């Protein structure tokens with residue numbers, strides 16, 4: 001059994017964060033572990049505004065010690081870390097345990113809010129997490145911030161950002177154009193330090209896409225745990241997320257989520273009961 005650990009935030013609505021990650025790990029047939037770094041809450045009385053509450057670094061470390069007490073983890077991913085201290089704890093523990101496959105989802109901003117992580121946390125992502133990354137998975141906004149290039153508007157901008165983030169130490173980078181890039185297709189740029197691969201997929205017209213980014217990086221981690229190459233893991237993750245967006249679910253008046261089970265038609269499981 002392949003084992004995958006997520007170090008991320010909780011989204012109690014079940015779309016993003018560790019909820020997305022654990023569901024995705026299960027869909028891939030891998031065994032999911034989770035260490036909570038933050039809790040994201042949303043307020044329905046003020047336009048579904050997000051608030052990030054951090055878990056203490058001490059409690060995060062205790063969870064990591066619990067999760068990593070057994071045989072080696074096959075892969076790890078990081079998500080919403082909450083603060084600088086948590087980023088440093090996660091980086092230290094990943095290094096100490098020499099975890100083989102590391103996916104860094106450099107979550108800086110939640111969709112639909114102007115709230116971004118403190119500048120110190122962004123600095124810590126750059127100094128502590130990116131150098132550990134077998135792959136980093138920034139969206140367009142995060143890639144603009146991490147690369148120092150600001151607004152990214154074209155595929156060439158995305159390539160330049162990927163190169164900069166590679167220079168910061170990530171061994172592979174996939175910049176997610178997603179719905180933000182003005183293009184006919186959903187274009188992501190994959191860079192391995194030598195060449196670019198343009199990953200173009202169908203542009204899916206849906207607002208029910210909350211959790212797409214977390215699900216994508218979790219799917220890559222599970223693919224790597226299964227022994228796939230980085231590019232294979234990214235390509236399959238893209239198909240997995242496209243299916244999840246296509247079958248998005250309206251959760252409440254404010255938000256619709258990707259359906260993590262779509263690729264495997266998980267809603268049909270256990271039907272006989």
Ligand code: PXL
Nearest residue numbers: 009010011016017040080110
């Ligand atoms: O999509 C960024 C993100 C990551 N992690 C958690 C979140 C969100 C956005 O809402 O809730 C837990």
